[in-house]
Amino acid sequence: MLFTFENLYRQYLACRRNKRNTLNALRFEARQEENLLDLQEALANRTYVPSRSVCFFVKKPKLREIFAADFRDRKAQAPVSSDAQKDTTADVLARQIEFLQRQLEVAEAREKAAQEREWRLLDIVEQQGRLLAGQTQERGPNGGLFGWLKR
DSSP: OTTOHHHHHHHHHHHHHHHTTSHHHHHHHHTHHHHHHHHHHHHHTTOOOOOOOEEEEEOSSSOEEEEEOOHHHHHHHHHHHHHHHHHHHHHHHHHHHHHHHHHHHHHHHHHHHHHHHHHHHHHHHHHHHHHHHHHTTOOOTTSOTTTTSOO
C-alpha cells in the first residue's frame, strides 16, 4: 500500500530535515502521530484535501515569490511523487537505451554510406586515371592535354 504509516513517517522525517524550525513544521510535530494517522486515513479514504499554500519572498539570488505546499501536504505528495519517480526512472532508462540504440544504428549506416562513397570516388579516380593514361598521347591543336575533348 502506498500510504502506509511507515511510508508517511519516513516522508515526515525527510521533510522535517530542512524545515524543522518553521512554524508549520513545529505545529505538525507537536501532534505528529495524530497528524500522520489523520493524514493516512484521509488518503486511504480518498477524502484528502490539500491545505492552502504558503507564500513568501526570497531575495537571493534575486527577488522572487515562492509558493510552497503546507508542511502537512508535503507528506501526502512525497509518497506519490517518489512512487511515480520510480516508474518514471524505469521509463526514462528504457527510452534512453532505445535512443542510444537508434543513434548507433544511424552511426553505422552513415559509416557504411561513407565507405561506399569512398569506394565510388576511388573507382572514379581510377577510371579517370586510365582515361588520362590512354589519352596522354593525344593533344589538342594548341598542345593542351584536354584538347581532344570536343566543345
